[in-house]
Amino acid sequence: PQWDLVCTSRWKVPLEQTTHLLGWMLGSVAAGLACDRFGRRPTFVVSLVLAVPLGLSVALAVDFVMVLVARLLFGVALAGAFLSLYVARLELCDPPHRLGVTMVAGFFWIAGELxxxxxxxxxxxxxxxxxxxxMILALLAACWWCPALLLESPRWLLATRQLERARKTLQxxxxxxxSGSDDCSCHQESLLAELESLSEGSPQPRYHAVCEIFSTRVIWKNSVILGFAAFIGSGIRHCFTRNLAPHLPGFFSSYFVLVGTEAAACLFVCLTAERFGRRAILLLCTVLTGISSLLLLALTQYLLDLIVLTLSVVGITASHAVTMLSIFFASEVLPTVVRGAGxxxxxxxxFVGKAAAPITAIPNSRGFFLHHVVFASFAILAVLSIMLLPESQGRSLPQPLQ
Known part of the structure; x- marks a missing residue:
């Protein structure tokens, strides 16, 4: 085998997986900061362009160390493109369509996995x-380079006082x-005229640092709770997926079950979160995740194989829903000026939670049981903390920090 990734060197495989996921983590943080400072569109385009040579460097790697470094940087670039597009897409939607548009984009992601x-x-x-x-990324980079396909977020431009750019973007x-109706046209013309008059004084853009989140108690609390929930949803999933292999034939069966549960979670969130609210569905999914995990932790050796498989599938589906809804919920409660960084x-x-899973797959590792116990306990704690969150359904996106 290439680079001797078997027998005593099997630990290199989970190391590579963990490194790539850590790249996604670093890219998410870095791209979030760039989104709030330079804009959503420049961050997306630069990340997508950088992903092309970095992807080629992975394919042309000559040794294992080069693979590790290239995969880390490739993950950084992919995370930057994903995050900036996620934020830009959300900020272009009105409240009734935010969830639906985000979930439809999630289905495209799932189609790629299939x-x-x-x-x-x-x-x-x-x-x-x-x-x-x-090469697919290169094709996307060539298409998205056109400004007409992805305009800068007018919401971010207005929040940072870049009024002239906001006026041109809205126009x-x-x-x-x-053109639409006459009333709509008159409203648009009056809005553009008002922006033009406000931009005559050439106000200086005002940017905000992510550390300013900690000066506002409510935003800081919401960010910590939702980050913790996303960490639990991603980290606990490995506790369920490990039970799939003994009951399903072949690698592809387990893979398609994982992707199928992700699609089911996306559909469930799309159908319920708009009707019953983000907080209620997030709480329900976290409870299902915690109960499934505790039952498997305590009773796996006493349960029938069918029950173990059912609990695992329910737990995977619920954990997917917890992760995607926590991220979406955070995007709705964070102010525009720090939405990218937050x-x-x-x-x-x-991604930190997801990166913990490959470590437990290292041969002769005894960390899986501890991993399961810790994340099951965290899931119960997450249930209590989620009840402190506000409801964001149907509300406009907050703009300033106050």
Missing amino acids: LLPGLAMLCRDWRVLQGAVT ALAESSG LGLVMGAS
């Missing part, structure tokens, strides 16, 4: 597969959406 095994079967070699994925959006920290926490 197509990945087929692409891997066609490519056969991991270098060819990495090159194919990189471009109005022109692309068509959401980057929440996403980073979720």
